[in-house]
Amino acid sequence: MTAGSAPKWRRLEPDERREQIFTCAAELFGERPYAAVSTADIAARAGVARGLINHYFGTKRALYLAVVRRALTLPPDAVTTLPDGPLAERTDAAVDWFLDMVSKQQKTWLAAITPEGIGRDEEVERILDEADRDAAGLVLEAMGFSRDDDRWEQLIAVVRTYAGMVKAASREWLDRETLNRSQVHTVLSRVLHTLVADVIPRARNQSS
Amino acid sequence: MTAGSAPKWRRLEPDERREQIFTCAAELFGERPYAAVSTADIAARAGVARGLINHYFGTKRALYLAVVRRALTLPPDAVTTLPDGPLAERTDAAVDWFLDMVSKQQKTWLAAITPEGIGRDEEVERILDEADRDAAGLVLEAMGFSRDDDRWEQLIAVVRTYAGMVKAASREWLDRETLNRSQVHTVLSRVLHTLVADVIPRARNQSS
DNA sequence: GAACACTCTTGACACCTTGCCAACAAGCGG
DNA sequence: CCGCTTGTTGGCAAGGTGTCAAGAGTGTTC
Numbered sequence: 001m002t003a004g005s006a007p008k009w010r011r012l013e014p015d016e017r018r019e020q021i022f023t024c025a026a027e028l029f030g031e032r033p034y035a036a037v038s039t040a041d042i043a044a045r046a047g048v049a050r051g052l053i054n055h056y057f058g059t060k061r062a063l064y065l066a067v068v069r070r071a072l073t074l075p076p077d078a079v080t081t082l083p084d085g086p087l088a089e090r091t092d093a094a095v096d097w098f099l100d101m102v103s104k105q106q107k108t109w110l111a112a113i114t115p116e117g118i119g120r121d122e123e124v125e126r127i128l129d130e131a132d133r134d135a136a137g138l139v140l141e142a143m144g145f146s147r148d149d150d151r152w153e154q155l156i157a158v159v160r161t162y163a164g165m166v167k168a169a170s171r172e173w174l175d176r177e178t179l180n181r182s183q184v185h186t187v188l189s190r191v192l193h194t195l196v197a198d199v200i201p202r203a204r205n206q207s208s
Numbered sequence: 209m210t211a212g213s214a215p216k217w218r219r220l221e222p223d224e225r226r227e228q229i230f231t232c233a234a235e236l237f238g239e240r241p242y243a244a245v246s247t248a249d250i251a252a253r254a255g256v257a258r259g260l261i262n263h264y265f266g267t268k269r270a271l272y273l274a275v276v277r278r279a280l281t282l283p284p285d286a287v288t289t290l291p292d293g294p295l296a297e298r299t300d301a302a303v304d305w306f307l308d309m310v311s312k313q314q315k316t317w318l319a320a321i322t323p324e325g326i327g328r329d330e331e332v333e334r335i336l337d338e339a340d341r342d343a344a345g346l347v348l349e350a351m352g353f354s355r356d357d358d359r360w361e362q363l364i365a366v367v368r369t370y371a372g373m374v375k376a377a378s379r380e381w382l383d384r385e386t387l388n389r390s391q392v393h394t395v396l397s398r399v400l401h402t403l404v405a406d407v408i409p410r411a412r413n414q415s416s
Numbered sequence: 417g418a419a420c421a422c423t424c425t426t427g428a429c430a431c432c433t434t435g436c437c438a439a440c441a442a443g444c445g446g
Numbered sequence: 447c448c449g450c451t452t453g454t455t456g457g458c459a460a461g462g463t464g465t466c467a468a469g470a471g472t473g474t475t476c
């Protein structure tokens with residue numbers, strides 16, 4: 001028995017440890033509401049002292065915000081991979097791409113977009129807003145609009161409106177399971193088609 | 209000096225006290241996120257001992273749920289006042305009715321639908337769901353569907369999807385002010401028209 | 417290979433919040 | 447004026463969070 005002094009704990013690179021804690025936190029926040037997840041729970045799952053969480057993220061809330069931020073940040077490989085065909089094809093492809101992405105990180109995505117109800121929270125709201133804005137930009141570009149368009153801000157607003165529908169549809173599909181993927185796809189791509197082909201041209205003539 | 213023994217506190221009817229605490233709580237939850245409002249804050253504003261809150265509502269969370277529930281309950285005078293004309297007219301009228309209602313209770317409505325993103329919470333989610341469900345039912349009836357329709361559940365799901373867009377549009381209009389009422393009206397009524405005339409017929413052939 | 421230094425990690429401490437409960441007292445009925 | 451009902455208070459115990467000095471793993475040096 002070479003009784004080598006077995007270390008009680010392993011020392012990791014900060015980035016590594018940070019990521020590990022982050023992952024465990026993301027899992028837990030996906031399973032239970034914010035208040036029902038204690039830093040002790042996160043520490044336990046990560047096999048780590050509770051204080052380490054504060055060391056890396058400062059605050060439970062900050063850790064939570066980091067999780068939300070990453071869950072809502074979508075990979076920017078959207079536009080490049082979309083076809084060039086007619087509008088109907090492009091909307092189909094865009095929605096498909098999106099549904100794929102969402103189904104990969106179901107839990108986290110759902111948790112991030114699920115409203116808790118009354119009361120506003122500046123930080124979370126800002127993160128949600130920016131994520132929506134980025135996503136809307138990608139969608140618009142995929143649909144063939146340019147950032148130089150003089151109505152860009154209004155276009156963004158319209159698509160962000162659409163984003164509300166996308167989120168609700170995701171919940172019906174993944175959470176409530178009242179619609180299947182095919183049905184959600186139909187709803188989202190038809191509506192997107194309507195927006196681009198029908199609504200946006202009209203809206204141009206109603207600027208305040 | 210008729211040194212009448214000045215009472216340290218007044219005794220109220222249970223309903224009265226309950227309502228008073230409820231009101232203060234609603235105010236505070238409207239100003240700050242759930243976690244940032246302590247029962248001590250509520251008690252202070254109500255001029256009452258903290259323990260009394262637990263006595264009446266049992267739990268901080270229960271009080272919060274009561275507030276959310278009341279904020280989301282909407283007046284059921286929708287269907288009766290809608291015209292009988294062609295679909296486009298009905299969608300126009302329905303959206304108009306809705307925008308009127310919303311603009312009347314801006315603050316409460318906005319506070320109630322603004323996502324806090326603090327994760328999932330069965331109870332709150334259920335309350336939001338039921339509110340959406342009721343609203344969706346009203347919309348469908350206004351659009352001429354019957355509750356006996358064998359696809360009723362799926363119809364509800366689709367309209368609830370639409371509800372997500374309605375909320376997002378309300379925020380763009382009232383909160384961010386990136387779209388004016390006319391534009392929001394166009395977006396919402398056109399999309400509703402698409403749903404009823406185009407999407408729902410298709411969805412029927414895709415039931416899982 | 418032993419001592420060293422660096423810093424990642426721990427464990428305990430103080431503070432705050434929530435829910436509980438027994439005692440108190442306001443106001444009505446006799 | 448007295449006593450009863452019960453609305454109301456105030457303090458206690460459990461649990462959660464953030465901070466911080468001390469401890470221990472791991473690479474480096476001689």
